[in-house]
Amino acid sequence: MEMSSKTSLFKWQLHADGKRVEPGEVVLPGERLSWGRTTGIGFQHVVAMFGATFLVPLLTGFPPNTTLFFTAIGTVLFFLITAGRIPSYLGSSFALIAPILAVSSTLGPQYALGGIVATGAVLAAVGVVVHFAGARWIDAVMPPVVTGAIVALIGFNLAPAAWNWVKEAGLTATITIASIILITVLFRGILGRLSILFGVLIGYVAAVVQGEVNFEAVSEAAWFGLPEFHAPAFDPSVLGLFIPVVFVLVAENVGHVKSVAAMTGENLDDMTGRALFADGISTMLAGAGGGSGTTTYAENIGVMAATRVYSSAAYLIAAGAAFALSLMPKFGALIATVPAGVLGGAATVLYGMIGLLGVRIWVQNRVDFSNPVNLNTAAVALIVGIANFTWAPGGMVFEGIALGSGSAIVIYHVMRGISKARGTHLEAATPASAPSGSELESKAYRGRHRKAPEVVAVGVGDGLDGSFPVDDISHMWDGSPEADGGGTADPS
DSSP: OHHHHTOOTTOOEEOTTSSOOOTTOOBOTTEEOOHHHHHHHHHHHHHHHHHHHHHHHHHHTOOHHHHHHHHHHHHHHHHHHTTTOSOOOEEEOGGGHHHHHHHHHHTOHHHHHHHHHHHHHHHHHHHHHHHHHOSHHHHHHSOHHHHHHHHHHHHHHTHHHHHHHHHHOHHHHHHHHHHHHHHHHHOOHHHHHTHHHHHHHHHHHHHHHTTOOOOHHHHHSOSSOOOOOOOOOOOGGGHHHHTTHHHHHHHHHHHHHHHHHHHHTOOOGGGHHHHHHHHHHHHHHHHHHTOOOEEEOHHHHHHHHHHTBOOHHHHHHHHHHHHHHHTOHHHHHHHHTOOHHHHHHHHHHHHHHHHHHHHHHHHHTTOOTTSHHHHHHHHHHHHHHHTTOOBOGGGOOBOHHHHHHHHHHHHHHHHHHHHHHHTOTTSOOSGGGOOOGGGGGSHHHHTTOOOOOOOOOOTTOSSTTSOOOHHHHHHHHHOOSOSOSOOOSOOO
């Protein structure tokens, strides 16, 4: 198994007979099925990434074909830099939507491209550091409570943008949302996983029926041609909006590497730095040419989990198919006709999903919110991000995502340091942080349990004098509902 995972580039070992995957087995990154089956799986990956990848340029106003072009290039680069050991499609990153919209509306889209380039450069630098120094420092700087807060606030920060689109065509938006929701639960397998894509298609048909779609640009577009390329422009003032996105891209890439490693049984820790570097270079190239930044796609992990095929060969086929589509201007023009109502419906679901991905990080890592360090870290960061706090010192602009991300990191580490020194990290700060339920079963709280003191009944025992009859409190210890059970106050 180890040998098959480290096959030379472009020389994949045939898995078994190339026709089937036996129960309990997986097709490793260095393996493949028959070329016909591998090609089919490659097209599945194109379909899986399609909806999300195209929604990003539609939401940001970037040319769809250009974005698709750079996702194809980025996927090939990722394959080469990681030596084919990490199967992944680099699709458009949703984490960049908020800063792109903010900068495009003020300075112009060229400066948003410059911000994307800067984001990629920082991510690539992080990848170099991780490659040589290891990834443990990432977990130290960004523990789950911080990472979850940053991911959550990015999604929730975008809520007003979704509402602006919905207001333009409420009925179409409602149809789109309902379609996505229903398809998710009506269909199994790949159809259910592609609920957003099919929901958008249904919403699009509804928009066409209502006369909300203009096909003039489609008829004028050529069948074949290069995508539109645009040069970036740079302004230091945008860095405060873009650089915090690096935290999200790091979390996405590290999570992807860990997921693939868990599903294939291979140790890919040595590839983490390469994955970050590859995504950083891909994002830089995209920004330099007019495309949106890239990231590893969870949608494609879903396809791999369903098929049990982790062959990197399938991703090269997917990249080739995406590249071919990017050279069809008419196809891109058709994508660009998606109206505001459909975008608003899809954005409502997607932006909410992004926010809840942060919550999922908290749940999966069992973040303890009875600890006021965690509680305050998340609370302040979310409000700063959702309300879009803004700070503009010396021409630099820091908005909700940047300020929320920064506050999450600073608050966590400052509070954690002080609480450790003072021994206050288990003290409940507010009713919201008071431990309850299964939290009380943790080692920290279990060690505090003491034997209940013996209670002596005084007077008539009606409780009015501050005392309680023994019979009336026995059920508090033994869990019985009766007050007259004649039990003792001693739970032992």
